[in-house]
Amino acid sequence: MRLPKNIISIRTFDKFNDGFSLIETVIVVTVVSIFIILILQTFISLTKGYNKMQKNSSMTRKISLFIEKVKKNSLCVDLYPRHFKDEYFFAKRELVFFSQEEVIHYQYGEKDFVITQKKYANTQINSQPLIQHYEFVKDFSISYFTQDDFLPQSEEMPYYCEMHFVFINNKELNIRMKL
């Protein structure tokens, strides 16, 4: 026997009303609220962690690119024919040398570490230098040595140097470079 349509809708409405007693509503709302808060908290902490990780990773990447650059310069120093001594500059926190036909200037100032690269040219031709600042270098110093591992005399040309870098994450790096 088929029931008329209006009877079905009344019965459904009754069922719907059955589920929303005051206690049930309070419990459901509380549980759902706690659940939503938990999800939001998780989401926020995940986002924070993600951002931190991204920041660290970008810093690590910057540092690794910097190390790669310094290593490349130090592995390909122009050694022969050797430039005249007055074209070099050797100091505790500053160095001018030649690598891959470029004049490279390392300088550690109060704020950051600066690398200036310029194509080696005769006096007639001038090229624009490329200046890069690295604020993540916390400290930088250079020690110079002769071929016999002694400190060079005033007029003596160093045979190699050891560059000591300290980065913002307190990681240290030593690079030895033949000059």
Add this chain to the structure above:
Amino acid sequence: MNKINEGFSLAIVIIIVASLSAIFSSVIFFVSSNQYRILKELAKTRNRAILYDTIGTALLEMRDDIDEDITSPFEGWFADLPSTIKEVSVTYSEESSKIDINHRDLSTLKRIKILKKNTEMEKIKNIYFFYPWQFYSLIDEQKKDWAKKVFTIYKIPNLSTINHNRLKLYMKSLNKSDYFKKMLCSKLNITNNNNGKQITKSQFENLSMIYKRGKEDNLYKEFDYKGTINLNFVTRDVFFTLFRLNGQTNPNIIKKYWNKIQQKRRIKNSIKSVNEIFSKSSQYEKYFSCNSRVFVVTVKKDNMTLSVLVNRYKNFRGIIKTEILQYWLKSNKQG
């Protein structure tokens, strides 16, 4: 009640799963992209280390247990050098058999007319070339490619042929003291170097007295006294140009000598002595020899190439030594 609860759970579950999936997939993507980058960097560093290691092994091959004074592409130590070391390809090219432009009188270049028309000899007289392009910039545009095959700046100066003005520049580049310069120049005057006479072995060995005790080896590293152009490798262009630079204008004489060299090469026979080519060998011994001193060794791995300029010399004890004078590292950025 059942129906409404089911719908509610489904919506919540879909939202949670979707948001969690988005978060985790982005984290996974970030981690994997970082890992890929790190692996790429590691591979690059490892390749570079392999290249430098291979160069070290190649240099050992160039000096170990070798007591030959001949360098030839047909036989002996040079022909026996390995073309691969631990699956890395190695190539050796000889650089000695080019004309040393850094230590010769540049005014002789007028004889072969390769300089640009407006070049003033007075201005270029004191230029010491640190890079090849500095020299090529003085050359006439049409003769640049030719000059690249004939001249080099990477040779160790020969005291029997060096121009005094260029010698001073070389010593300046080595940062030698005034005392050293004075002593060397006075000793060279004693040996009448200004007349272009061949310095003898004992005269050369006496120069080691100028060096500090324990540093005598540097004489053999920094100077040469015998001819540096190896007759086993010299090209026709270099051979003819050297004669013209030295004022020999009779082409028949040069051709006669060149034909002798060609005959030897046709039957893949090494020239073991300068006497085999030149009848009056004493005047040619300061230019030519059968041994080589400067080489370019190149190793390749994946997209990275490392070339080194090697100075191979006998020290004061007669032991063969190698010294790297220059590195060139090239990497293909796409790799």
